[in-house]
Amino acid sequence: xxxxxxxxxxxxxxxxxxxAAVAAGIPTVGYKTGPEPGSLSPAELRRMLSGGFRHAAGPxxxxxxxxxxxxxxxxxxADGGLDLSQVEAAARILAARLRPHxxxxxESPVYPGTTEEFLRPLLEEGSRLRAGRDFHLAYSxxxxxxxxxxxxxxxTPKVIGGLTPACTESAAxxxxxxxxxxxxxxxxxxxxxxxxxxxxxxxxxxALVNEMAVLCHDLGVDLWDVxxxxxxxxxxxxxxxxxxxxxxxxxxxxxxxxxxxxxxMVELAQQVNSRMPRYVVQRAATLLNEHGKSAxxxxxxxxxxxxxxxxxxxxxxxxxxxxxxxMELGAAISYHDPHIPSWSIIDRPVPRADSxxxxxxxxxxxxxxxxxxxxxxxxxSVKAQLLxxxxxxxxxxxxxxx
Numbered sequence: 001x002x003x004x005x006x007x008x009x010x011x012x013x014x015x016x017x018x019x020a021a022v023a024a025g026i027p028t029v030g031y032k033t034g035p036e037p038g039s040l041s042p043a044e045l046r047r048m049l050s051g052g053f054r055h056a057a058g059p060x061x062x063x064x065x066x067x068x069x070x071x072x073x074x075x076x077x078a079d080g081g082l083d084l085s086q087v088e089a090a091a092r093i094l095a096a097r098l099r100p101h102x103x104x105x106x107e108s109p110v111y112p113g114t115t116e117e118f119l120r121p122l123l124e125e126g127s128r129l130r131a132g133r134d135f136h137l138a139y140s141x142x143x144x145x146x147x148x149x150x151x152x153x154x155x156t157p158k159v160i161g162g163l164t165p166a167c168t169e170s171a172a173x174x175x176x177x178x179x180x181x182x183x184x185x186x187x188x189x190x191x192x193x194x195x196x197x198x199x200x201x202x203x204x205x206x207a208l209v210n211e212m213a214v215l216c217h218d219l220g221v222d223l224w225d226v227x228x229x230x231x232x233x234x235x236x237x238x239x240x241x242x243x244x245x246x247x248x249x250x251x252x253x254x255x256x257x258x259x260x261x262x263x264x265m266v267e268l269a270q271q272v273n274s275r276m277p278r279y280v281v282q283r284a285a286t287l288l289n290e291h292g293k294s295a296x297x298x299x300x301x302x303x304x305x306x307x308x309x310x311x312x313x314x315x316x317x318x319x320x321x322x323x324x325x326x327m328e329l330g331a332a333i334s335y336h337d338p339h340i341p342s343w344s345i346i347d348r349p350v351p352r353a354d355s356x357x358x359x360x361x362x363x364x365x366x367x368x369x370x371x372x373x374x375x376x377x378x379x380x381s382v383k384a385q386l387l388x389x390x391x392x393x394x395x396x397x398x399x400x401x402x
Contacts, residue, residue: 003029005174006056006065008090012313013107013142014071019044020153020178022051029065031056031093033072033086063097067174069105070094070119071142082111084118091119095126103136103170105160109195115139115188116163131163138162138171139188141195147311157181161191200266203252205240207269210276213242213402217283224392224401242402244369244390245276245318247307277321280390280402284365285329287400291386293364296330301353301363303380304370305337312339319369320345334359338374360384368393 005028007018014030021028030053062068072086087108094104104123106115115138120131131137140160145151158175160182162168172182185191209227216223223242231239252266285295305319306312314320323333323345335343336353343350353359357379360366366384371377371393381387381398389399 003027003054003061003065004067005029006031006062006068006094007071008062008068008094009033009071009073009086009108010055011071011073012146012315013073013144014069016144016146016153017069017071017107017142018053019048022048022053024177026177028053029056029061030054031059031062031090033090059093059097062094063099065102067103067105068094068098069107071107074108074110082109084110084114087114087119088122091122092126095123098123098127098129098135100129100134101136103138103167103174104131105137105171105174106139107142109142109199110139110192112189112192112196114192115161120163132167136162136164136167136170137188138167139191140171140175141191141198143198146313147308153178155180157183159183159185159191159194161185161188163188200252200263200269203246203273204265204269205238206243206246207272209240210242211272214279217402222396222401224396227392241392242390243276243318244280244322244402246273247316247318248313277318278325280318280322280367280369280388281325281329283400283402284326284367284388287386287388288365294330295326298331298364299362300326300331300333301359301366302333302335303337303356303366303368303375304372305335305340305343306370306372309371310339310373314340322367322369323350334363337370338372356380357383360387368399 004026005021007014007028008031010018010030010032018028018030056062070087070090072090074082074084074087077083087110106119120137124131129135138160140158143156156179158179160168160171160175162171168184172184175182185194213223216226227239227241230237252270284300288295288298302319302323305317306314307317326333327345334351334353336356336359342352360380360383363385365386365388368387368389368391371391377394381394387394387399390402392401
């Protein structure tokens with residue numbers, strides 16, 4: 001049976017969209033743009049397949065759908081910007097098969113202006129069709145939050161900005177089948193800038209609370225109690241919590257070199273957040289010294305090496321840099337993570353602890369990097385010789401907190 005929807009890019013953005021579409025009864029075909037690690041469990045994938053999802057047998061299937069959504073990843077490039085190469089590849093593949101009246105939507109994180117200045121020419125050149133006249137073109141920022149059980153595609157409003165009013169309405173008709181609310185932006189640039197604002201808002205606020213964590217430690221103030229009290233304010237405050245670094249697929253953007261100036265707040269936030277893995281290692285070395293041990297030769301157990309709790313996704317996880325820096329100090333590293341059966345650092349396999357309690361009891365220092373739901377932190381705090389909690393998840397007084 002022909003599909004109504006083609007999702008191009010089956011990574012952390014495309015798979016959830018395909019999952020939501022299948023759940024809404026939309027026949028969906030998926031097309032991979034590269035080796036994209038998905039964030040769905042095997043059981044979720046099986047449900048998708050039984051619901052009508054299938055992988056495209058070839059690029060020709062992209063020309064048989066009414067809607068095509070490009071969800072190709074845009075990782076950070078060598079110069080610190082966004083790498084649009086996979087978006088370009090997806091556009092060229094789609095353009096060669098694009099038919100009139102198709103609705104094309106871009107969901108990948110991009111710079112403002114990308115849909116009109118980068119994607120549109122690729123599609124028009126490859127298809128010999130004109131956007132806004134022969135086919136619809138729009139941008140919609142992805143609002144995927146892996147593992148969030150409260151906010152799903154169904155109850156998360158979807159922002160849409162089309163090249164023309166007709167393009168916006170065509171995209172709105174599609175997303176109206178998936179979500180309770182569609183929000184129409186003035187155009188693609190506004191919709192792209194929504195993504196920019198939302199992503200940078202997260203990074204800037206995490207940077208603020210990460211700096212507060214360093215300051216409060218120096219002052220002897222319990223930051224976690226400060227946050228607990230502050231979040232009772234019913235207006236003007238949203239609680240963010242510090243951590244060992246910022247991971248995930250949402251890359252902060254400062255637009256330096258594109259808009260004639262950078263976003264200074266975002267640039268500073270990047271600097272603050274990028275220093276957190278180094279700060280965690282510094283705190284670890286200090287704790288070991290205070291307990292009469294050197295980092296060289298110390299047995300250090302890392303708990304939770306994913307970027308987010310209860311997921312197997314390791315995209316930009318700070319655990320990587322923390323492990324490397326500890327190894328450089330001469331520490332012997334091991335890890336425990338119920339979602340990661342094997343883990344390597346600089347092509348060197350890291351020993352995996354089979355028994356959490358035994359490993360914590362044997363380690364000179366245990367560092368909680370990610371608070372997975374399966375961790376018994378009360379029991380862990382009793383068993384561990386020395387515990388550094390970077391997530392503020394342990395009971396008060398049970399561990400050294402970030």
